[in-house]
Amino acid sequence: MAPLRGAKRRKRQAERAMPVAAQAMPAPAGGDWWDGFARRLAAGQFSKDCQNFESVFKMSKKTFDYLCSLISGDFTRKTQSFRNFRFGDKAILGVEDQVAVALLRLTTGESLLSIGNRFGMNHSAISNITWKFIEALEERAASHLKWPTPEEMATIKAKFEKIQGLPNCCGAIDTTHILMCSSAQPNSNVWLDGENRNSMVLQAIVDADMRFRDVVSGWPGSLNDSCILRTSGFYRLCEKGARLDGQMELPGEPGGSVVREYILGDASYPLLPWLMTPYQENGLSPAKGEFNKRHAATIMVVQGALANLKERWQVLKGELWRPDKHRLPRIIYVCCLLTNIMIDFEDAARGGMPPSHNHDDGYRQQFSDVADVGAAAQRDLLCQYMSRIGSSLPA
Structure with a gap:
C-alpha cells in the first residue's frame, strides 16, 4: 500500500x-x-x-x-x-x-x-x-513480593501482636477499586461496581510493615470482596492447609486453648478459621466491643498500605482513560512491587502511615453474613484472651 x-x-x-x-x-x-x-x-x-x-x-x-x-x-x-x-x-x-x-x-x-x-x-x-x-x-523483581518464610512469619507475628496484642496474626486483607472511564466494549457492564462506577478490584494482603505479601487484581468491580477472595489462589491454599496452618497455644489460658494462624479482614469478608473478622451483632458485650476496637486498629495497616499505594502511584488514582484491561493488572502488580522495594531499602521517601486511610472514597462498607462454626469458636477464644490481658495492651 x-x-x-x-x-x-x-x-x-x-x-x-x-x-x-x-x-x-x-x-x-x-x-x-x-x-x-x-x-x-x-x-x-x-x-x-x-x-x-x-x-x-x-x-x-x-x-x-x-x-x-x-x-x-x-x-x-x-x-x-x-x-x-x-x-x-x-x-x-x-x-x-x-x-x-x-x-x-x-x-x-x-x-x-x-x-x-x-x-x-x-x-x-x-x-x-x-x-x-x-x-x-x-x-x-518478583522476589520482592512473596509469601513470608517461617522465619519471616515469626517476626511478622511479633510485630502484629505489638500493635494491639492479637496473637498468631499473620497479615491483614482488604480490597480497593481502580477506577476506569466507561467503555463501549462488549460486556462492559460487568465492570460496573456497586457505586455505578467502572472499576477493577485489587485484593491485597499486607504485613505489619505495610509490605504487600499477596496481591490479586484483574477482577471487575461488579464482584464483591467475598467473591474475589474465594476465587483467589490464596483462598485455595488456605483451605487445603498449605498456608496459615500453624497453631499456637495461648499463654495463661486453660489447656487446649489453641488458635490457628490467621489474617484479619473487615466485615465484608466471611469468618473463616484462618480469617478473623469483627463481631457484627447488635448489643455487643464489653469484651466483644473491645475486641472489635483492637481488630479495627490492627487492620489499619492494610488500609494505610492501599491509601499510600494510590497516593504514591498516581496512575492508579482517579479514572484511567480506557485502559487495556489485560495490562492494567500487571501495572497494579508492578506498583505493589515498587512499594515493597522501597520498604526493603528502608527508603525515607516512603513515609509512614498516611494522614487518611480512605483508599476507596465514596464506597460503602460491604457485609458478609458467612461464619464458620469453628472460626466463631476461635474468635471467641481470642476475644476472651484479649479481654484478660486488655489492661496491659496499648490504648
Missing part, C-alpha cells in the same frame, strides 16, 4: 512543532545523569521543583539506582527499539532515562501524550518505554 499523500509533509511539520524548550536542552558532557535530566524537566516545565530528586520521583536515589541495575540488562538489549525516540538533545535514551520516564508515568499519572509533549517525544514512545519497564520488573 502506498503511503498517504502529505504524510511526509505532516511529519516535518510535527517535528518543527516540537517544544522549543525540549529542543534546546543538551545534556552536559560528563557530569551526573540527574543534572542533565533535571534541566530537561525544568525546560519542559514538568515541576516547580525539579532540583530535588526525591520530590520528582518520590523515592531515594539509592532505590532508583537499584532499579536501574536490576533491569539494565533487559534495557540494554532492547535499546535498538528506542533509537527513534529521542530527547530534544537528540541523545539515545540510556537506562536511567528510560527508568525515569517510566517512573514519571507511574508516579504522576499524567497521560502518555502529556508526558511525551514535555520531553518532545511521541506518546507511543512513552508507552513502549513504560511497558518495557513493567515487563522487566515483573521478571527481575
Whole structure:
C-alpha cells in the first residue's frame, strides 16, 4: 500500500512543532545523569521543583539506582527499539532515562501524550518505554513480593501482636477499586461496581510493615470482596492447609486453648478459621466491643498500605482513560512491587502511615453474613484472651 499523500509533509511539520524548550536542552558532557535530566524537566516545565530528586520521583536515589541495575540488562538489549525516540538533545535514551520516564508515568499519572509533549517525544514512545519497564520488573523483581518464610512469619507475628496484642496474626486483607472511564466494549457492564462506577478490584494482603505479601487484581468491580477472595489462589491454599496452618497455644489460658494462624479482614469478608473478622451483632458485650476496637486498629495497616499505594502511584488514582484491561493488572502488580522495594531499602521517601486511610472514597462498607462454626469458636477464644490481658495492651 502506498503511503498517504502529505504524510511526509505532516511529519516535518510535527517535528518543527516540537517544544522549543525540549529542543534546546543538551545534556552536559560528563557530569551526573540527574543534572542533565533535571534541566530537561525544568525546560519542559514538568515541576516547580525539579532540583530535588526525591520530590520528582518520590523515592531515594539509592532505590532508583537499584532499579536501574536490576533491569539494565533487559534495557540494554532492547535499546535498538528506542533509537527513534529521542530527547530534544537528540541523545539515545540510556537506562536511567528510560527508568525515569517510566517512573514519571507511574508516579504522576499524567497521560502518555502529556508526558511525551514535555520531553518532545511521541506518546507511543512513552508507552513502549513504560511497558518495557513493567515487563522487566515483573521478571527481575518478583522476589520482592512473596509469601513470608517461617522465619519471616515469626517476626511478622511479633510485630502484629505489638500493635494491639492479637496473637498468631499473620497479615491483614482488604480490597480497593481502580477506577476506569466507561467503555463501549462488549460486556462492559460487568465492570460496573456497586457505586455505578467502572472499576477493577485489587485484593491485597499486607504485613505489619505495610509490605504487600499477596496481591490479586484483574477482577471487575461488579464482584464483591467475598467473591474475589474465594476465587483467589490464596483462598485455595488456605483451605487445603498449605498456608496459615500453624497453631499456637495461648499463654495463661486453660489447656487446649489453641488458635490457628490467621489474617484479619473487615466485615465484608466471611469468618473463616484462618480469617478473623469483627463481631457484627447488635448489643455487643464489653469484651466483644473491645475486641472489635483492637481488630479495627490492627487492620489499619492494610488500609494505610492501599491509601499510600494510590497516593504514591498516581496512575492508579482517579479514572484511567480506557485502559487495556489485560495490562492494567500487571501495572497494579508492578506498583505493589515498587512499594515493597522501597520498604526493603528502608527508603525515607516512603513515609509512614498516611494522614487518611480512605483508599476507596465514596464506597460503602460491604457485609458478609458467612461464619464458620469453628472460626466463631476461635474468635471467641481470642476475644476472651484479649479481654484478660486488655489492661496491659496499648490504648
